[in-house]
Amino acid sequence: MPVYCYRCGSCGRTMEEFFHRTKHARSPRCPGCEKRMQRDIHAEFGGPRAQGQWPIYSDAMAVHPSQIADAKHQADVLGVPTEFVEQDCPEADKWAGQPIFTSQRHQDEYLRKVTGGKIVNLDKYG
Numbered sequence: 858m859p860v861y862c863y864r865c866g867s868c869g870r871t872m873e874e875f876f877h878r879t880k881h882a883r884s885p886r887c888p889g890c891e892k893r894m895q896r897d898i899h900a901e902f903g904g905p906r907a908q909g910q911w912p913i914y915s916d917a918m919a920v921h922p923s924q925i926a927d928a929k930h931q932a933d934v935l936g937v938p939t940e941f942v943e944q945d946c947p948e949a950d951k952w953a954g955q956p957i958f959t960s961q962r963h964q965d966e967y968l969r970k971v972t973g974g975k976i977v978n979l980d981k982y983g
């Protein structure tokens with residue numbers, strides 16, 4: 858089960874929780890000030906400061922939100938486990954279905970295997 862990170866936009870408190878679909882139909886309340894917390898994807902993947910500009914989300918490689926489970930399964934089968942921005946995250950309007958790459962190696966491997974060897978970094982031609 859994935860760990861989700863949350864940050865309170867009001868007081869800045871952070872929290873990690875195991876994700877439960879039913880429990881997290883809405884984001885949890887801040888234990889400090891009771892405001893709704895926002896999911897913090899950057900914190901979940903180590904943060905951009907820790908890894909240069911990573912993680913990045915790929916608009917070019919995005920799948921339809923209904924295909925997220927299939928895309929994850931395909932990535933697992935291909936040997937490049939990849940997370941996708943889920944439909945229920947706060948940024949879903951913009952980013953749902955986009956793969957989340959944690960390093961250049963990760964992105965290159967994903968592109969190489971998903972495209973069957975044609976190494977085309979679509980983001981570079983956006």
Ligand SMILES: [Zn+2]
Nearest residue numbers: 865868887890
């Ligand atoms: Zn708070």
